[in-house]
Amino acid sequence: MPSIRRSPSVSDSTTSNARAGGTGGSKLNLSYAQSGVNLEEKDSFTESLGSLMRRTHGPRVIPNPGGFAGLFRLDYNEKLFARNYKQPVLVACADGVGTKLKLAIEIKKYDTLGIDLVAMNVNDMIVQGAEPLFFLDYIAVPKVDKALLNELMKGIVEGCKQSGCALLGGETAEMAGLYAPGDFDLAGFAVGVVDVARAVNPTRVEVGDVVLGLASAGVHSNGYSLVRKIVEAAGLDLHAPEPAAVDRPRRVTAAKASTGKRGGKAGKGANGSAREATLGETLLTPTRIYARSITKLLGSYKVKHVISGMAHITGSGMSGNLCRALHPKVDAVVRKSAWPVPAVFQFLQEKGGVSDEEMRRVFNMGIGYCVIVKPSFAESVAQQLRKLGEKVYVIGEIVKGKGEVREVE
């Protein structure tokens, strides 16, 4: 059984059984425990980690009990691997969740931030055509709080499962002087592999190629400094339901109530309807992970170069990110009307009085990932992505240009 341990002693933790007994040279009598280390919580958290991490481990993860490093077999079933990767190239990236975590701290909801963390990393990586292999996390806390860490790990494990990554290791650092009580930070690193001949490459993009847009799940993990500024400046209540920020067809709760339906059921609101998401919960909707869909899509076009480019729409919006997939002789023309802008963006724009242009520079506006395809395959690729669970829109095309993205009506 794989049993890679996360670095089992959290950073700067060292010793239990701290003892008195000076050296006689001083009146001070310090021990490590006095410097603020909370060992019981730590040990208990470390024990529960193993089983959580193993949920993400396939046969390529090699047991390494007692070790501080995770081991990942690159050529499990060597013949199969050799066929899949003639010239394997490792692809690695690092990212955090930014100030979305401050929002989570405000409403004390921590179980999906780990999904955001994995998403930000693997969505960046798959743009290269890479298959995600494994993930490592870094969590920094002022004091080990098992409940908080378990919620964070739950999200990380879920994100790893959604993207087909093994959670190979990580580090939990306890740094009382650096983080205020209740605060924490999260960072992640992902490693994947791609055959060099199949790596996505901007030079392949040609005039006439079609841009497909894959729907985002909401704000994802960028622009949260602005989100929080809007919440603060407009005096919004993160703990109250905010139907205007939600796309789902709104339940006519008042009408239901007037029919005399009895409310009061556990988990339901006073009107008898299922509890509506609070604004905070809506804003914390986890980032969509496109890894499985894209990996499957690429796997089905091994010979032909059907996909000429991809882009993960993060900070800087559509124009700031889609341009990374272009070479200097083409532009992408994107029709803004080609997809519906989710309610949450309309809500934020209205409450904050943010200009259209600024919204499009900061947020994904409903499209989280783009795939540039050869025109004759556009429909079949879109169909395939829909079967894989994505909402897909034909949002634009490639024209002669100078490496820019032009957003038109």
Added chain:
Amino acid sequence: MPSIRRSPSVSDSTTSNARAGGTGGSKLNLSYAQSGVNLEEKDSFTESLGSLMRRTHGPRVIPNPGGFAGLFRLDYNEKLFARNYKQPVLVACADGVGTKLKLAIEIKKYDTLGIDLVAMNVNDMIVQGAEPLFFLDYIAVPKVDKALLNELMKGIVEGCKQSGCALLGGETAEMAGLYAPGDFDLAGFAVGVVDVARAVNPTRVEVGDVVLGLASAGVHSNGYSLVRKIVEAAGLDLHAPEPAAVDRPRRVTAAKASTGKRGGKAGKGANGSAREATLGETLLTPTRIYARSITKLLGSYKVKHVISGMAHITGSGMSGNLCRALHPKVDAVVRKSAWPVPAVFQFLQEKGGVSDEEMRRVFNMGIGYCVIVKPSFAESVAQQLRKLGEKVYVIGEIVKGKGEVREVE
């Protein structure tokens, strides 16, 4: 030329040219710039990053301009690689520098923390017998401060060069609400490769094997909560020279001064001698990186299993770490008198009134890395490590036991 970009937009940064112009639905008129993003500093830092990172890039790093992910060719010079790694296993780890960074913040010295960061990761990894391949960093700051970031990056690049790692990517996150002005956090992730047949494995350790200890450079990166507690409780001045904490033969500065030597040269103290390190500087001495020595050592014993185990002595000291290299039927007996305890530990112990036992549980006490070798090779391995620049002591041997470390006089 390799030109892998570090994630070029720092986290949660999105837009310049923020513009006014509301949507009419609100009196607020917010833009991203108002939410605290400092773009000029950011762009200027991002530009300088490329050349810094390239200093660590060999021919296995593949150019990926515009991409957010770093690409590393696993089989550069395929035939050579195939000979070196029959069944390559990737080894990955994550670590931070812990509260050593708070000490750095106190004395505003940031240029060697990056060495600590790389060291904590690669020293963990080489214990598995792995050759370090690449590194990624995560830096979180309240506000982009180019001078600070450049100092941190300088250390990271130096650490990567010392360990033979390519700095393949990283993330700089600006999170004003999370970090106090002047604070920051640092985390790192390293990936290496080892042939599965050559991975170090605890079952190889046998009764009679010899334990070699490699000298540390000082406190390294563990136990700093206790270090800072001692500094605070004993009222020590981090900005004053503290010769008692330094091993180098002390210069008789007073005598020199009395010979009438003129002082006042730039970079020299009032007594005419080179400026002595302050206590803060001594405590910030960067962690020794054992990667090049150990990789070369392992490379020279490709066929024979001369090295039966290794340990990176971090938090929990000798007993807490050397035991990871043992299996449940052997003990390691370590003679505490076999190496000199550096002055910095004696100084901290005396000032803090810390017990001997506690010191040995928290700190490395002068040995930063252990190599367990077959007895007939002990002398030649020690000689080879000395030639590679290590200070090596024969500190113990393997006896029948139950997987424990016994520290004896």
